[in-house]
Amino acid sequence: MKIFHGTENANISRPTVLTLGVFDGLHLxxxxxxxxxxxxxxxxxxxxxxxxxxxxxxxxxxPASAPPxxxxxxxxxxxxxxLGIEQMIVIRFNREFANQKxxxxxxxxxxxxxxxxxxxxxxxxxxxKNRGGNIELLRKMSAELGFFADEVEExxxxxxxxxxxxxxxxxxxxxxxxxxxxLGRPYGVEGQIVRGDQRGxxxxxxxxxxxxxxxxxxxxxxxxxxxLIDGKWRRSITNVGVxxxxxxxxxxxxxxxxxxxxxxxxxxxxxxxxxxxxxxERKFNDIEELKxxxxxxxxxxxxxxxxxxxxxxxxxx
Numbered sequence: 603m604k605i606f607h608g609t610e611n612a613n614i615s616r617p618t619v620l621t622l623g624v625f626d627g628l629h630l631x632x633x634x635x636x637x638x639x640x641x642x643x644x645x646x647x648x649x650x651x652x653x654x655x656x657x658x659x660x661x662x663x664x665p666a667s668a669p670p671x672x673x674x675x676x677x678x679x680x681x682x683x684x685l686g687i688e689q690m691i692v693i694r695f696n697r698e699f700a701n702q703k704x705x706x707x708x709x710x711x712x713x714x715x716x717x718x719x720x721x722x723x724x725x726x727x728x729x730x731k732n733r734g735g736n737i738e739l740l741r742k743m744s745a746e747l748g749f750f751a752d753e754v755e756e757x758x759x760x761x762x763x764x765x766x767x768x769x770x771x772x773x774x775x776x777x778x779x780x781x782x783x784x785l786g787r788p789y790g791v792e793g794q795i796v797r798g799d800q801r802g803x804x805x806x807x808x809x810x811x812x813x814x815x816x817x818x819x820x821x822x823x824x825x826x827x828x829x830l831i832d833g834k835w836r837r838s839i840t841n842v843g844v845x846x847x848x849x850x851x852x853x854x855x856x857x858x859x860x861x862x863x864x865x866x867x868x869x870x871x872x873x874x875x876x877x878x879x880x881x882x883e884r885k886f887n888d889i890e891e892l893k894x895x896x897x898x899x900x901x902x903x904x905x906x907x908x909x910x911x912x913x914x915x916x917x918x919x
Contacts, residue, residue, distance in 0.1 A: 604689045605679060609653075609711050612691050617717040619643035621754075622653035623727050626766045627672035628681045630786045631724065631757040638722050638754050640686035648719050651689040652682050659695050670817035672766060677792070677816075691716075704730025704739055713747045720749060725756040759784055776821035778876040788828070788875035791816040791856065795867045807896050809841075809857040810867050812874060819856065820876050822883045826903040829860050830873040837861045839896075839903045840874055843883035859896070861904070878906050 606612040619642045625632045636652070643650035656675050661668035673681070675692070682690055693699060707730055712718045721740060729735040737753045744751035757764050764784045772781040773789060782788045793814040810829070822843035828835040838860040844852050858874055880899050886892040906912065 603683045603687075606689075606691045608694060609691060609715055612715065614649075614689075614716055617646075617648045617719045618651040618689065619646065619648045619720045619722075620651040620653060620712070620716060620718050621722045621724075622729060623724055624655055624658055624766075625652070625678065625682075626658070626669075627769055627785060628678065628685070629757075629764050629766065629769060629784050630759070631764045633685060633786055634757055635722060635724050635754045636682070636685040636687060642720050642722075643688075646719050649689050650687050651691065651716065652687050653691045653693060654678065654682075655693050655695040657695055659700065662695055662697060663700060669767060669770060672769060672789070672816070672818050674815050701731050704735025705743065706730075707735065708740065708743050709747065713749065718749045721751045722754050723751075725753055770818055773818055773820045776823055776879045778820055778825065778879055782877070788877050789820070790873055790875040791819060792871060792873040793856070795870050795872050797868060807859045807893075808864070809859050810872060812856040812858065812872055814856055819854065820879075822854070824880045824883065824899050825876045826878040826880060826906045827858060828875045828877060829858050830875075831860070831863070831865070831867070835875070836863060837903065837907050838874075839880065839899050840876070841883065846883065846885035859900070861900070877912070878903075 604613075619639050621635050621639050623632075623635075625635075628636075636650075639652070640650045642648075658668055658671060679690055679692075712721060721744065723737055723740060727736075737751070740751040759780075762768065769781050769784050769789075772778075772784070778789055791812070791814045793812045793816070795810050796813045797811070819842055823841075825840050825842070827838045827840040829838045830836075838858045840856060840858040842854065842856050844854055845857075856874065858872075880902055886895065
């Protein structure tokens with residue numbers, strides 16, 4: 603895998619088949635684009651390549667309405683590789699780049715520098731000054747410059763177009779099952795394990811307290827989850843929220859109780875995947891009432907994990 607930060611640093615030795623976009627979340631629609639790029643690159647003996655942007659263009663052009671991203675840049679790049687992309691070019695998006703004409707970008711970067719044989723866009727995607735780089739311009743210039751260009755058909759679910767904004771809304775509503783179907787995998791976050799107040803350990807349910815790198819976290823509540831430890835996905839339940847039984851007005855936390863595990867994860871980077879919502883977060887009258895509810899949550903989660911297909915979905919330990 604090759605990662606280049608900026609087109610001026612890209613050392614391109616072979617022709618490419620490429621796509622460009624932010625691709626936040628790499629949902630099923632994005633995956634169809636990647637599959638097209640990889641398949642066509644193999645057919646024409648070229649390198650499957652992605653041009654992506656960091657930060658999100660709206661964070662520069664319209665910061666007040668910029669969306670929180672589903673993935674960090676590192677997570678996005680790792681996902682490209684899993685999908686078969688061999689070459690990634692990260693363009694630092696700023697106002698200077700935003701003012702570049704799409705024609706200039708296609709001629710100097712896509713054609714001359716990246717030696718594109720074929721270029722594919724997602725439906726409705728546009729780039730360049732005043733969003734002039736749409737599929738119509740791409741097809742016109744591809745005929746002039748001698749490469750092929752096309753738009754990849756969008757993916758729908760239940761008659762709805764799959765989009766990153768739709769997935770963000772589903773997660774905000776706690777609908778992690780439907781978000782999983784649109785992503786083609788469970789939504790996950792990762793972050794460093796930090797020391798908490800260790801109250802969970804004193805009541806028999808020690809938790810791993812995650813400081814997330816991701817900005818998007820699901821709606822406050824308790825979820826059946828899976829945590830990646832030593833290369834294995836382990837069953838768990840995870841609370842997202844402010845722990846109202848103990849404290850108030852705190853920053854939201856993500857705490858996972860990992861089944862049948864007593865290791866020390868402090869300082870490690872942990873991944874958590876949200877599989878099924880169990881209940882809302884709520885305040886309990888006392889510790890005993892909380893303990894009784896955690897037992898119920900654990901039983902419900904174990905029942906969920908025992909369903910046919912769930913274990914195989916993540917190869918759960």
